Amino acid sequence: xxxxxxxxxxxxxxxxxxxxxxxxxxxxxxxxxxxxxxxxxxxxxxxxxxxxxxxxxxxxxxxxxxxxxxxxxxxxxxxxxxxxxxxxxxxxxxxxxxxxxxxxxxxxxxxxxxxxxxxxxxxxxxxxxxxxxxxxxxxxxxxxxxxxxxxxxx
Amino acid sequence: xxxxxxxxxxxxxxxxxxxxxxxxxxxxxxxxxxxxxxxxxxxxxxxxxxxxxxxxxxxxxxxxxxxxxxxxxxxxxxxxxxxxxxxxxxxxxxxxxxxxxxxxxxxxxxxxxxxxxxxxxxxxxxxxxxxxxxxxxxxxxxxxxxxxxx
Numbered sequence: 333x334x335x336x337x338x339x340x341x342x343x344x345x346x347x348x349x350x351x352x353x354x355x356x357x358x359x360x361x362x363x364x365x366x367x368x369x370x371x372x373x374x375x376x377x378x379x380x381x382x383x384x385x386x387x388x389x390x391x392x393x394x395x396x397x398x399x400x401x402x403x404x405x406x407x408x409x410x411x412x413x414x415x416x417x418x419x420x421x422x423x424x425x426x427x428x429x430x431x432x433x434x435x436x437x438x439x440x441x442x443x444x445x446x447x448x449x450x451x452x453x454x455x456x457x458x459x460x461x462x463x464x465x466x467x468x469x470x471x472x473x474x475x476x477x478x479x480x481x482x483x484x485x486x
Numbered sequence: 487x488x489x490x491x492x493x494x495x496x497x498x499x500x501x502x503x504x505x506x507x508x509x510x511x512x513x514x515x516x517x518x519x520x521x522x523x524x525x526x527x528x529x530x531x532x533x534x535x536x537x538x539x540x541x542x543x544x545x546x547x548x549x550x551x552x553x554x555x556x557x558x559x560x561x562x563x564x565x566x567x568x569x570x571x572x573x574x575x576x577x578x579x580x581x582x583x584x585x586x587x588x589x590x591x592x593x594x595x596x597x598x599x600x601x602x603x604x605x606x607x608x609x610x611x612x613x614x615x616x617x618x619x620x621x622x623x624x625x626x627x628x629x630x631x632x633x634x635x636x
Contacts, residue, residue, distance in 0.1 A: 460604070465607075465608035470612065470616070
């Protein structure tokens with residue numbers, strides 16, 4: 333049974349363009365997919381975060397190594413929803429889990445959402461990802477009033 | 487969604503016990519709290535003990551104690567000791583399921599089952615205790631005399 337662990341001096345800060353390589357590596361480790369096009373588009377050619385309200389936060393260990401990240405955005409009136417904060421992605425290096433890194437990242441982005449004036453945070457999780465779903469539920473999130481529908485395009 | 491009675495009693499028992507990790511509770515005490523038959527609860531407790539989720543201690547100050555990991559044990563872990571959510575695989579065939587209407591209805595019902603299973607598999611006992619705490623705090627704010635779980 334995995335036990336909680338203590339990591340020295342974990343800090344969270346706004347992500348930078350030069351964090352992308354580390355973020356991509358964590359994502360590829362966790363998901364098995366590299367997605368360079370997606371991650372490289374996160375920042376524009378000038379190194380600024382693309383998108384008006386996108387939020388990108390990383391966690392780094394005492395040695396300054398990026399060990400986790402969270403990305404989200406405030407979105408308004410899509411799907412008829414008043415402005416709320418969306419968490420698009422969160423991931424922690426498996427070697428650094430069970431040390432509160434994910435919780436710290438989620439707390440950091442929800443602080444930013446509050447600063448932006450929204451009162452609700454949402455995310456979407458694959459039905460089979462019980463671990464990630466359990467993480468968000470452990471932070472008080474419950475199923476919302478929307479149902480995601482989809483179909484294949486013939 | 488409606489749980490079978492045994493599943494519900496088991497969840498009550500596990501939540502009561504996990505909410506008091508250092509103490510023991512008797513079946514009689516839990517039965518009184520929830521207004522349930524001690525015989526029914528006794529059978530449920532024996533199943534929980536056999537599953538290793540709860541341990542029993544004999545003696546004057548004995549009772550039951552939660553012996554699982556509240557952060558890892560999910561609601562489904564408890565429920566599936568007593569019933570299968572969504573119907574067992576290979577269960578009895580439903581009338582008309584071989585028809586187009588039967589297959590379409592089956593797809594819809596499977597969708598509901600999968601959502602139910604994902605929900606129950608993703609809520610740990612620790613998360614439920616937090617939820618209970620929040621509900622108790624809200625209720626206490628409205629009715630100060632109402633009992634709250636620790």
